[in-house]
Amino acid sequence: MQEKVLKILEFNKVKEHLLEHVSSSLGRAEAESLLPSSDYDEVVQRQEETDEAAKVLRLKGNIPLGGIFDIRPHVKRSVIGGMLSSQELIQVASTIHASRKIKRFIEDFAEEDPTIPCLLAQTDQIIVLVELEQNIKNAIDDNGEVLDSASETLRSLRNQQRTKEARVRERLESMIRSSNAQKMLSDAIVTIRNDRFVIPVKQEYRGHYGGIIHDQSASGQTLFIEPQTIVQLNNELQTIRVKEQQEIERILIMLSAQTGEYSFELEIITEVLANIDFMFAKARYSRKIKATKPIMNRDGRISLVKARHPLIPIDEVVANDIILGKDYSTILITGPNTGGKTVTLKTVGLCTLMAQAGLQIPALDGSKMAVFGAVYADIGDEQSIEQSLSTFSSHMVNIVEILQTVDFESLVLFDELGAGTDPQEGAALAISILDEVYKRGARVIATTHYPELKAYGYNREGVVNASVEFDIETLSPTYRLLIGVPGRSNAFEISKRLGLSDRVIDMARSYVSADSQQVENMIASLEESKRQAEKELQEANELLKNAEMLQKDLQKQMIEYYEEKDTLHEKAAEEARDIIEKAKREADRVIHDLRKMRHEKQAEVKEHELIDAQKKLSEAAPKEKKSKNPALRQTKKHVFAPGDEVKVLSFDQKGSLIEKVSADTWQVQIGILKMKVKEKDLEFIKAPKIVETKPMATVKGKDFHVSLELDLRGERYDNALSRVEKYIDDALLASYPRVSVIHGKGTGALRQGVQEYLRNHRAVKNIRFGDHGEGGNGVTIVEFK
Known part of the structure; x- marks a missing residue:
């Protein structure tokens, strides 16, 4: 991908946000070098890695990535015989320990959920170097200090050193406690200068103690003197210190040599930890922007579901559905400026770059992205922080470069195509450029405000018009993309709402051709139809x-x-x-x-x-009921017909046949439920009867079909209560456990009357308003005793 395109589409800003989620310098280096790939297999692999890391974060919350360092320079120096410092060695041990923890963590997770092959493939490369880790930690503490236990020689030397230091302090403290010390010393303390114990002596008493002057105060009134009587003791102490340092260097050289022996394994560990840190950095960034894994394809198809621009805050950005490459390969977005056309353009471009870089995209599950060989963008975005050229000549320079290399594997983004010159010539040039890119087979999204291009989408196969919605009421864009509807000018409506007189507006309308007005009216109708x-x-x-x-x-x-x-x-x-x-x-x-x-x-x-x-x-003993298993029932052969009353054997429930949906399957009505049932699971009861109309209804039994709900909306109060009374009786005869009475919300008078009647009914056990999915306060649910 061209560096210029990455900058225009602000991919570098995405990388800056990604860097906030790395755990080590190893992951930082991987993130800084991240670039989109045009290799399909590599892109799919990257997406799988990110998705696996996201799954681990979703189920475990985190992964132990602490204590990782870039030890590659240390390892290289140890290979050529260099001595590593204690701090460098402890970083080596810490990185080995971190690799061991991560390996165990991933393996434990795989026992619960084995669908993480990429992570397992990474950790399988880790060779556990427990011996080297323990050797370093037995010799050096976490602060980088070499321990006494590093060797018997070092332990002995440090014991000698502590003994000598105690003797020197004892001699000096006896001096500062003498009767003359208060007069001759500036302060009764023992201090150290040049790694030798000294006492602070006033200038005028410098000759009293003899010995060596190592330092003096800023005023020159105090001299830090090593008395002659302890010079020999300090010399012996210094000799021990030199031997101690030599022993420490010997230990560090030995550990450095051991590190060099495992250089190959350590380089693999470092590379694996860098990859894992980077994978989880991508997963954390995905979680932050609420991104999902796109379905990748090689066919140039883009299908974004509720896509958002990743650099705009979630609570501010407007999500849009964007489809390209299936029924059409070019989207032409028309309409006035500041409507969000450029944001839509950059959303598609940036999501493409993110997907090809292995990052998940800010869209809903099921979104599809294509792997393009190249992405080209000519965007003069004045809304961006970065300054970009927007004159006609600068646009033409970019377009010429694009036309030299664009092909069927390209995604091309044109912003304000043909702008910056005479409108008629600019529109003609825009049409010609679009035709040329379309012939090359590229996927194209272009924005323009030229009205001449509104007819372009209707006259070209594979091209679709689109626009960004504008709210006339609020005089502001909604930033919703409307595919299939070209943009229209809102100048007259906006001017009218802002107070321009009708006379001026009508005069302006007269200057617009009838064809243009007809097109605007058609677009307005399309927008309204699409919204509806x-x-x-x-x-x-x-x-x-x-x-x-x-x-x-x-x-x-x-x-x-x-x-x-x-x-x-x-x-x-x-x-x-x-x-x-x-x-x-x-x-x-x-x-x-x-x-x-x-x-x-x-x-x-x-x-x-x-x-x-x-x-x-x-x-007198009870007889066991025979099995109801339909496979064991011997039913009489019957040719079923719609309307037949049947028994569904698996549910032991009566119902009626509605229609035959296949050779051996019927749709059956059981109460308010409709379900598909196999014919072998049905038992014929009786055929439908032709009911003759009678003046008086006979007594209704349990087989009488009564609806599970009564709709009273539009009824008068008295008539409604009469219907409720009759309906409750019918429902009781049908042995229903509960029914619904729909009375609507309205003024509340009907609802109050209905509920008052139901509360006083002897057979009603309980009443309540419907839940959210049942109709809310407009429905009363009645439960019988």
């Missing part, structure tokens, strides 16, 4: 969604009801069997006692009477 269609589509989708949710809920409740019913029946039968068995055992005991009595006392109890009594007890 979108509103109705949204309402229809909401109704469909609510209906599907209701159907699923009712089906679930019905299944649960019959399962519970069968369970309770089986439980009751089991309890009944237990009771009978207990009674039979008791009866057997009584009969046994009677027989025993007869034998013992010659009682007059006849044997056949005892047998009859026992038989009657056995027959």
Whole structure:
């Protein structure tokens, strides 16, 4: 991609936001070098990596990425025999430890969710260098200090050093506690100069202690003297310190050599950690801008669902649906300035660059993006912070460069095509340029305010007009993209709302040709029709969604009801069997006692009477209900017809046939539910009867079909209450557990009257307003006892 295009579309600003989410210098380097790729397989791989990292963040919240350093320079120096500092070595150990934690974290996550092949492929390359890590940490603490335990020699030298230091301090403290010390010393303290212990002596008493002067105060009144009596002790202490430093260097050289031995493994660890840090930086940025993974294709198709410009705050930006490359390859956005045309242009361009760089895009799930060989942009954006040329000549320079290389794998973005010159010539030139790019097979989005180009989309196959909506009431753009509707001038309407007289406006209209006025009226009608269609589509989708949710809920409740019913029946039968068995055992005991009595006392109890009594007890046991499994039922063959009353065997519920939807499937009405049922799951009950009209209605039984809702909207108060009374009686006869009464909101008088009647009805258990999906305060839900 051209650096100029990346700057125009503000891809560098996206990278700046991405840098806020890296965890180490390794990830920062990867993010700074990020560029879009034109290789399809590479783009898909990048998107998979970002998506896997986003999945881990979504399920785990975070990943342990602390303690990572760029140790590649340290490793290179260790390979050539250089000595690493203690700080550099501890960075090596910390990076090894971090790689071990990340490897374990990813492997543990994969046990729960194995769909992270990219992350597993990365961590599989990590070789755990526990020995090197432990060797470094056993010798150096987290602050970079070499520990006494690094070697026995170092431990011995430091013990000697502490002993010598104690002896020197003891000698000096005895001096400063002497009777003359208060007079000769500036302060009764022991301090250090040039790594040697000294005391502060006043200038006039410099000869009293002898020894070596190491420093003096700013005023020259105090000299820091090493007394002659402790010079030898300080020399011995200094010798020990030199040996200590030599031992430390030996230890560091040894650890550096060990680091060099694992240079190959350490370079792989560093590369893997850089990739993982970068993957999760992309995932964190996606979470911040609420981005999703696009579906990539090679066919030049773009389908953005509610796409947003990533650099505009979410609470301010307007989301738009943008489709390109399927039914048309060119979108021409017309209309006045400051309407949001340029933002739309840059949204498509920037989302394309982000997708090809492996970043997720700020749009809803299901959005599709194409992998283009090149993206070209000629955008003179005065709204951008960066200054860009906007004269006709500068535009032409850019366009000439584009036309030299554009092909069928290109995405071209033209802003205000043909602007900056004579309108008639500019419009003609714009049409010619668009035709040339279209012939090359490129995908094109262009903006213009020339009215001559409004007819371009209607006269060219593969070209569609579009505009950005403008609200006449508020005199401001809504920034909503309207594909299929060309932009129109709002100058007359705006001028009228701003107070320009009708006389001036009518005169202006007279100067506009009849054809132009007709085109403007047609565009206005198209805009209104599109808005109305979108509103109705949204309402229809909401109704469909609510209906599907209701159907699923009712089906679930019905299944649960019959399962519970069968369970309770089986439980009751089991309890009944237990009771009978207990009674039979008791009866057997009584009969046994009677027989025993007869034998013992010659009682007059006849044997056949005892047998009859026992038989009657056995027959009292409940019989198990036969299985309702439709596969075991032997149903009589019947040719089903619409209107037949049937029984749905799997639900054990009656219903009626509506229509046959396939060779072996019917649509069945069960109460308010309509569902598709296999013919083998149906049992014929009876054919529909022709009902003759009678003066008086007969008594209604449980099979009487009553609607589950009563609509009273538009009824007079008295008539409505009469209908409610009759409807409640019918619903009770139909054994409905609950019904709905629709009274609307209105003034509330009808609602209050209906609810007052229902509260006082002996069969009503409870009433409530409908939920959000049931009609709210305009519906009363009635539950029966």
